[in-house]
Amino acid sequence: MEALPLRAGGxxxxxxxxxxxxxxxxxxxxxxxxxxxxxxxxxxxxxxxxCGKTFxxxxxxxxxxxxxxINQARRVTASSWRQKTVPLSEQEDAPVQFREPExxxxxxxxxxxxEDYRLPIYLFYFQELSTQxxxxxxxxxxxxxxxxxxxxxxxxxxxxxxxxxxE
Amino acid sequence: MNxxxxxxxxxxxxxxxxxxxxxxxxxxxPVKKRPVPWMxxxxxxxxxxxxxxxxGASQYPSWEHILQNFRPxxxxxxxHSYVTVDSLTGYVQENATTATGGSEEGDQDMGMTPxxxxxxxxxxGYTQEEIDEYQAIGYQMTWANWWKFVHQQENSEGxxxxxxxxxxxFSQKELYINTGALPAPNTGDLPGGAYVGDVPxxxxxxxxxxxxxxxxxxxxxxxxxxxxxxxxxxxxxLVEDKDPxxxxxxxxxxxxxxxxxxxxxxxxxxxxxxxxxxxQLNALPNTDPQCKEVMAGWGVDEEANHIxxxxxQVNDHILSVLARLxxxxxxxxxxxxxxxxxxxxxxxxxxxxxxxxxxxxxDDEDLIAEEPWVDNLDGAHYDIRDxxxxxxxxxxxxxxxxxxxxxxxxxxxxxxxxxxFTSPKE
Numbered sequence: 001m002e003a004l005p006l007r008a009g010g011x012x013x014x015x016x017x018x019x020x021x022x023x024x025x026x027x028x029x030x031x032x033x034x035x036x037x038x039x040x041x042x043x044x045x046x047x048x049x050x051c052g053k054t055f056x057x058x059x060x061x062x063x064x065x066x067x068x069x070i071n072q073a074r075r076v077t078a079s080s081w082r083q084k085t086v087p088l089s090e091q092e093d094a095p096v097q098f099r100e101p102e103x104x105x106x107x108x109x110x111x112x113x114x115e116d117y118r119l120p121i122y123l124f125y126f127q128e129l130s131t132q133x134x135x136x137x138x139x140x141x142x143x144x145x146x147x148x149x150x151x152x153x154x155x156x157x158x159x160x161x162x163x164x165x166x167e
Numbered sequence: 168m169n170x171x172x173x174x175x176x177x178x179x180x181x182x183x184x185x186x187x188x189x190x191x192x193x194x195x196x197p198v199k200k201r202p203v204p205w206m207x208x209x210x211x212x213x214x215x216x217x218x219x220x221x222x223g224a225s226q227y228p229s230w231e232h233i234l235q236n237f238r239p240x241x242x243x244x245x246x247h248s249y250v251t252v253d254s255l256t257g258y259v260q261e262n263a264t265t266a267t268g269g270s271e272e273g274d275q276d277m278g279m280t281p282x283x284x285x286x287x288x289x290x291x292g293y294t295q296e297e298i299d300e301y302q303a304i305g306y307q308m309t310w311a312n313w314w315k316f317v318h319q320q321e322n323s324e325g326x327x328x329x330x331x332x333x334x335x336x337f338s339q340k341e342l343y344i345n346t347g348a349l350p351a352p353n354t355g356d357l358p359g360g361a362y363v364g365d366v367p368x369x370x371x372x373x374x375x376x377x378x379x380x381x382x383x384x385x386x387x388x389x390x391x392x393x394x395x396x397x398x399x400x401x402x403x404x405l406v407e408d409k410d411p412x413x414x415x416x417x418x419x420x421x422x423x424x425x426x427x428x429x430x431x432x433x434x435x436x437x438x439x440x441x442x443x444x445x446x447q448l449n450a451l452p453n454t455d456p457q458c459k460e461v462m463a464g465w466g467v468d469e470e471a472n473h474i475x476x477x478x479x480q481v482n483d484h485i486l487s488v489l490a491r492l493x494x495x496x497x498x499x500x501x502x503x504x505x506x507x508x509x510x511x512x513x514x515x516x517x518x519x520x521x522x523x524x525x526x527x528x529x530d531d532e533d534l535i536a537e538e539p540w541v542d543n544l545d546g547a548h549y550d551i552r553d554x555x556x557x558x559x560x561x562x563x564x565x566x567x568x569x570x571x572x573x574x575x576x577x578x579x580x581x582x583x584x585x586x587x588f589t590s591p592k593e
Binding site for chain 2: 012013016020021024025028029034037038041042045046049096098099100102103106107125126127
């Protein structure tokens, strides 16, 4: 893996290429629609470019991006402007569509989970973060992460009638 | 299988090329400065203009008047504190230094020249023969002791208070108090057999002289002065801030004086500081006529570790000047009062403590302690009914409960309106 400058703002294209799927996927999981995920995606990398931060390492940069994504997503979804407006077109609020029906089924089940369970499940199974890393990103104890993973899995198993999310 | 599923889903959760292009475009733009909230500033300015307009049009004073009213309190000049003295009989000579008697200025302090002593003794009725006899003894009378003696004798019951024997007894007593000199047996003509001319040299005087020789006119910043205590021993003042606390200064002074009887005390101001302040005070009459009019005398009191300044009257100008010279209000002790004829002793004058600004605190009137006074009484007999109600002695309240047969209380007979007052002497 190519080493990137630890100072934020340098080689932006390379940084975006490496982390765009992670940031966009988390934003999409958190907001539930592509329009908001697009906004969050842009805001996160703009904030990254302007923060002038020097990271201690790649793990630090990754954690910072995840944390900022969650914060930006919360800001977008919690804004009073968003809550009072209705999308002009159906396309803006259209559900995320995947290629395979099975993928759509899993996605819908994931969206039915509350946020407390949805984010740990996404970070654990899609981003393959450890419970320690998830605990740092979500600012909760690792035990709480494990508890939320267990309960989220139970709910998904019930909704999907199958064991997509193994222990 | 599940991992593959999640991986495929993750690949589809990617930003569109349009979003990525928009992001690249935004990143390429220069960073915009935060917009200045002109609207907010405009609203604040409009409110301010409105408030000024309302104040200007109304009966309230304008801002200029308000500021003028506030300015005196903000820029109020700090005044030095002082005490007022009812009868200023003691005096502080200009450039005087008290207590040690070893410095150049100290020789003037409290000292009484033979001419002064002769004139003072003539004033109270001593004959020239008595004066010559007393001066032949060699006792160094001071003004303080002289007024103390005069006050003591005036309050005595003898027919001739100012006789030579009483003066000799007084001198002997003062000599013993100040130096610890015991009466020498049969060597002089003082009552009791002591001869004041044989006074042993004060213990601390030599120590003081040795110390001064070391300083050679330049005082270190740790030296706050020195004085002789009641027993004649030298007490050296050490400045608190400069004393390291490891006894090095004390050991050095003991080494210099070669004495083990020197005692030490702590103080705030160094003698060099006080002398510097004295120089400023000395220059004040020449530079400030208003100060010259009221400045009567000033000098360093090494024992009290401050400068004593006597003013004939007080005004804000001199107090503000002194406040500038002495910001902490503790280096110059200011006493204010008119000098009176010295017909009383040198007990501490009646001092009214004054808050900064000069308002004296009135003395408390102790009504209970006052003797009842009725004009038509002859002094030997009086009736309780004649006493003023509000100044009735408190003791009479308790007299009713006491045994009326007890005649030890002077108020007891007064409880019985028919009983004559009998003085204890009778």
